[in-house]
Amino acid sequence: MILEIAWKNVWRNKTRSLIVITAVTIGVFAGVFTIAAMNSSVVQRIDAAVNEEMSHIQVNNKDFRSSSDIRNVIDDYPALKSTLESLPGVVNTTGRIIIKGIASTASKSTGVEITGINIEKEKEIFTLYEKLIPGTGSYFSSETKFNTAFIGEKLAKELNIIRYTLTGDALSKLESDGVPAEVVAKLGSVRDQKFPTDKKFSNSVATLLTPAELKNFNLKIKEAAWSYREGSKVILTFLDMENNQTGAAFRVSGIFRTNNDMFESLAVFVPENELRQLTGMEEGTYHRAIARLENDELTDNVTPMIRGSLPGYEVLSWKEIQPDLAMLADMMQAIYGIFMAIILAALAFGIVNTMLMAVLERTREIGMLAAIGMNRRKIFSMIMLESVFLSIVGGITGMAVSGAVIAATAKNGINLMKYSEGMEALGYSAHLFPTIDVQFFITTTILIVLTGILSSVYPARKALKLNPVEAIRGE
């Protein structure tokens, strides 16, 4: 009964209630959507880290991390592998050879980490092969005479393998892509000119176009000019098992692009056999075993189990290798809670004000209710429920709207790349796909109900203090 009365009371002054509800809707929507956007960055980063870079678990030879000596191999890989795969939660494993070395071309050289992989197994565990830039070759092709390597875009740029040049084809592609004819015409003056770095290219283009044209089309132009000479060669030098320097020329079979600049500039992937031939490492030996788990959540439970089963090795989970990532994911809930609480606190002022008005307008009515026998608890509940209804209606609408917008942007995402090369350097994508999990909505609902309840306290106390005698006679 009280429920019904409270609900109907909310709608007595439609305008007033709608204003409050709209405010709550906007506040909740803004809060949820903003966090969804931030969350997406973190989720994508973790996804990338697990699926492209580290996977869930790394098992290393005990001394390997501190000394990177090529001889610090895993003694008995087959036994290790079967132990790992016998543990619950582990769905796949593979072995990797890891060697520090130098990559050089005619003009540049830089330090890299060369990873020897089992080409097919890696595809089951890592999605890096999907990050291949179309037109740069392939992940690894089966028939090759040469040693082949799969490298990152940043490294390719550093070694000057990637050039920028506006061919006739590139120019016509730009036109069909929506770039106005006058702009393309201006670019014609650097046609077929080869620029070794994207800075030099950008500077040239900047002299040809107006700032406005630059701002609108720079990204497209850069993409069109990006060119790579297929089959470029890179020399990889490193130490073999006898500590002698060795190396070979490797043909770049393909170039990958991720959101992590550091990873791209250090990682070089090479078929394990090619490395074994050059270093003299025995068949079946590796430096590191990678274990992929069924899902991320199992990490905390499975890692100690693995560690316990493999006492002679160093076992690390992705959370331990990149603790800041793990922390960030946990912090998201906390950040969200605080953010939402602040928004709701701001809204509470409006709700309190509204409820106060609603109570003070009804002094005679409330007095009457107390007179005919509605006790204090019921009156308090009635006021509190009115307040809670206001916030819940606004809250549900707000969550519904944010759910809809999140679903709508989920497909194409929000592209902030123009504004955030800084984020990409840290490995965070600037192309956001807002995402949120159920936990957030639950937290929101709880906070909203709390807000409604707390906002009602002051008005409800005012209502209770009303003396029915005075209230009725208040002429």
Add this chain to the structure above:
Amino acid sequence: MTDSQLAWKNLWRNRRRTLITAASVFFAVFFALVMRSFQLGTYDRIFKNIVESYTGYLQVQHADYFDEPAIDNSFEFDQPLVDKLKSDPNIISVIPRLESFALASAESFTQGVMVLGIDPEGEGEVTNIRNQLVKYRLSPEAIKVLKEDNIPQRSKKLLDVFENESYSSEGRLILDLSIAEEDTVMVLPVLRKHASFRNGYISSGEKGGVVIGDGLSEYLKIGIGDTIVLMGQGYHGSSAAGKYEVRGIVRLPAPDIDNIIVYLPVSEAQELFDARGMVTSAVLKLHSNDDKNVNQTGNRIRKKLREPLTVRTWHELNALLINQMEADNRSGMIMIGILYLVIAFGVFGTVLMMLAERKREFGMLVSIGMQKGKLAKIISLEMLLIGFLGLAAGVAASLPIVFYGNARPIKFTGEMGQMYSDYGFDPVMPTLLPDTYYLWQSLVVLIILLIAIFFSIRKIFKINVINALRA
């Protein structure tokens, strides 16, 4: 009675509503100011830390070096240049650097390294290098002796975990070995006795000496007194090769640099790379580092320099960092924006309610002869007053926190604090003193009020007296 006095009196007729509305404005303003203050203070500090620990505020470089940092884009660094620079009133000293890439090898290990030719004495004015020299090392022998000496049991157990770790500061050592504050006085002398590391340094006069990073020394398996060979590509394609003795070891907090850094005197680096008299950058140490002076100094120097030299400011040198800070900054602004939006709704709602409630009163006033314009003016004044009340209260409440947070900033302790110290940063989170951001908040509040006033005025002018009286 003036209009303002009347407006003020009207506010207090419905004291509750006035106070609650003003309180909502207060809440938003207070919160926004405090949060911005901490946020901006932190950015400011991060910039200062990074700039002052590496790039400096201004650097002289070859114009092409910025886009292509290669040794071929070095420039001539001679006394006339130094004099020309030092003649500027804001410049205290000029610190040269020659940076390039080489291969380092010792025995059978090879590693790509970053070779940094520095002024061993002058470099300390820009970076922390002296403080980064290794002071303690927990070698296996040291650990054996320490285990038998008088240190807490807990620390003894941790000794094994940190075997072979090098330390440039006592703070980090104390933290790693979990030594409580009370025990420090007792334990430090023991550590000093057994775990001290005999270290050295390089000086400009000396030849053949280098200082390397601890990570590098571990990888190449060399220590003080051992030989290291550097090879690579020098100026204009010449080949570079040299043999050096390790004179000192530093422990840099960033492992990626610690694993590859080699310091040597500029003159030695110049000889190695066949780049006599050349440097890749000259850091300018300034008297006054605030934005205005830095930019002005930069402009002055740029005019004095001949091609191909130019001056780069810390903005350009730290463009990536700035971009990251900006992203973070923007998200902060969005949060505050949402807060204000929500408050604005509250204010509008209150205004609407107030207008509805006083419809009769307005009708009466207009019917007895008050011009609508005058009525509108009084109502506008009322709203401005409420807004200012909240604004002033918010500002006033924020000031003590902002000032206190600036004079005695929140200190980071434990791991986080030590991390800051490792980098040579002050482990604090300071606030930014009142600045333009205070004005921005006031502006936002003003805009909200103006919108509310606009709508109220419209409503007042639409009043139909007869209907109003019947309300």
Add this chain to the structure above:
Amino acid sequence: MAVVQINNVYKTYHDTEVEVKAINGVTLSFNKGDFAVVVGPSGSGKTTLLNLIGGLDQPTDGEILIGGHRLSELRPSELIDFRKDHVGFVFQSYNLIPVLTAAENVGFIMSLQKWPKEKRKARTEELLDSVGLADRHNSRPSQLSGGQQQRVAVARALAAHPEFILADEPTANLDSKSAESLLDIMEKLNRDEEMTFIFSTHDVRVMKRARRVITLEDGKVISDEIRS
């Protein structure tokens, strides 16, 4: 047993420094079936007396018993429940809950007393019928005339079988026709169900119908007339 027993009751207010003796020694009893009216000029203590009778207030001295229960033994929170179960109110205005229909208003007390739905529905129909508003059971107060609203109030007051109905100026806002109509119903209830009615009024129309007239002046009963 008297329905309401007032024994030597005093009610004193302390209005800033002045002491006001609103009720200055009143002893009265009301019996079942009374159709009584309390009259007196403003300041006579009429309002105060009615508040005391209705259990809306407690006397400073003396004792009030309703249906044999001593009000002094009840705490303020218990008084509310007591009123719910024992006293029916009809006020001058603002009797009904605006968001509920006539039927829901009548059923309000019953639902507070947790009557099962069927019983509630049955009694509501019965009551609305007895005040002649069976066809308006789904109307909201704003859709009813003043007189109709007061009739619903009477139905509501009767719902929980109170000891008596306290009517404070029930006809003050009504035109003659509605007022007469309302009083007809009240009289009928008084006759048929022996429901005790205690009025406070200035209205001559009400006074004419009363069978007992109690006059108050300066907090004391100066006359207690029984008419036939």
